[in-house]
Amino acid sequence: MLKDSAVYSKIILSVVPGIAVCTTALSALIFGAISFVSVTVSWLLIYLLKGFLNKKTAPFACAVISLGIIGILTMVASLFFKAELEGVSHYLPLLAVTTALLLPQEIMFASLKDAFANGLLQGATGSAFLFTCTVLKEVLGKGSIFGFDIYTKIFPAAEFFATAAGGLLIAAGLTVVYNLLVKCSEKRGAK
Amino acid sequence: MKILITLLVSGIFTNNIITFGLLGVKELEESKNQSLSSILKTCAAFTLEFLLGTIITYPVLKWVLLPLNLEFLAPLVCVALLCAVIFGAYILFKRFLPHLFGAVFGGKNLICSVAALGLCLMNLNNDLITSYPIAILYSVIAGLGFTAVSVIFYAINSRINSSDLPRSVKGLPITLIIVSLLSLAFGGFSGI
Numbered sequence: 081m082l083k084d085s086a087v088y089s090k091i092i093l094s095v096v097p098g099i100a101v102c103t104t105a106l107s108a109l110i111f112g113a114i115s116f117v118s119v120t121v122s123w124l125l126i127y128l129l130k131g132f133l134n135k136k137t138a139p140f141a142c143a144v145i146s147l148g149i150i151g152i153l154t155m156v157a158s159l160f161f162k163a164e165l166e167g168v169s170h171y172l173p174l175l176a177v178t179t180a181l182l183l184p185q186e187i188m189f190a191s192l193k194d195a196f197a198n199g200l201l202q203g204a205t206g207s208a209f210l211f212t213c214t215v216l217k218e219v220l221g222k223g224s225i226f227g228f229d230i231y232t233k234i235f236p237a238a239e240f241f242a243t244a245a246g247g248l249l250i251a252a253g254l255t256v257v258y259n260l261l262v263k264c265s266e267k268r269g270a271k
Numbered sequence: 272m273k274i275l276i277t278l279l280v281s282g283i284f285t286n287n288i289i290t291f292g293l294l295g296v297k298e299l300e301e302s303k304n305q306s307l308s309s310i311l312k313t314c315a316a317f318t319l320e321f322l323l324g325t326i327i328t329y330p331v332l333k334w335v336l337l338p339l340n341l342e343f344l345a346p347l348v349c350v351a352l353l354c355a356v357i358f359g360a361y362i363l364f365k366r367f368l369p370h371l372f373g374a375v376f377g378g379k380n381l382i383c384s385v386a387a388l389g390l391c392l393m394n395l396n397n398d399l400i401t402s403y404p405i406a407i408l409y410s411v412i413a414g415l416g417f418t419a420v421s422v423i424f425y426a427i428n429s430r431i432n433s434s435d436l437p438r439s440v441k442g443l444p445i446t447l448i449i450v451s452l453l454s455l456a457f458g459g460f461s462g463i
Contacts, residue, residue, distance in 0.1 A: 143350050144347065170396065174294070174385050249447070256440055263438070
């Protein structure tokens with residue numbers, strides 16, 4: 081699935097709004113964890129409910145299920161990380177809609193193992209990508225990691241990378257690296 | 272007049288739904304191989320969705336959920352109302368305006384639009400939106416902002432297509448780079 085660039089693109093596009101709002105590695109970790117759990121559980125629930133759904137109703141059902149899970153997780157997370165979720169919480173529900181878009185129609189015919197594996201892998205890929213992007217954003221844009229200063233006493237951080245535009249540029253760079261890795265693995269496979 | 276100019280600058284440039292919130296990047300990526308007329312039709316459809324979405328969701332969120340402290344239900348309510356309004360528009364267009372039906376709904380999954388849901392949710396916390404008519408006006412302006420970015424993206428992309436890009440940069444990376452530069456350029460208006 082990860083070698084399929086169409087699926088990879090969909091996963092990355094689903095976390096792009098998160099790149100705009102996550103400015104610290106900790107907020108990305110919380111955002112990513114909520115995203116990971118909601119995607120995985122949504123896939124499983126949709127699989128279990130597939131007898132009652134059809135191709136048209138499945139995305140809507142997935143959006144509602146995902147929103148419910150995100151809502152519960154956000155409420156729990158805000159008890160412990162209120163400050164980190166301050167600017168992020170409004171973007172979390174948007175994940176539900178993208179989850180619904182990610183849900184391919186094949187899930188209606190997939191096995192439980194496939195549904196679980198797809199959900200797990202999609203959630204993990206999106207969360208890992210968001211976390212990596214935000215860590216780079218924090219390191220390059222603020223010169224710190226998890227709030228700990230790294231190099232700003234020696235030279236100033238490039239503040240551009242802390243903005244949404246900088247985050248997108250980092251995301252583009254990571255996607256280029258991913259494309260190069262896929263290309264290399266294809267060459268090895270051909271040999 | 273001052274309010275109108277503020278809303279225009281905010282909706283199109285500084286708080287543009289694509290360049291500021293990064294909502295709707297997926298739609299840009301999907302529009303890559305489309306013609307300009309097709310992109311404009313898509314933008315018109317999204318503007319209609321923003322407008323209808325705001326008309327329906329704003330009163331419910333502002334006058335029902337907020338006074339009852341049920342803000343946490345806003346996303347769920349917005350998704351349900353957006354689905355209902357799009358489905359209603361779908362039936363009405365099909366029944367009464369069949370000549371416009373293809374242009375508005377042809378091949379577009381409007382129900383799953385992150386941009387529309389984002390706009391409806393962010394209307395609640397936008398300091399510029401002080402009343403219902405302003406919210407409706409702002410939704411149309413947000414649609415104009417969406418159209419402006421889509422058209423600029425089309426123009427840049429059509430020039431890039433004719434150049435020889437490395438294979439690993441083609442596709443999603445170049446989309447992200449273009450949106451990043453547009454975000455930077457539009458952010459420059461924030462001082463106004």
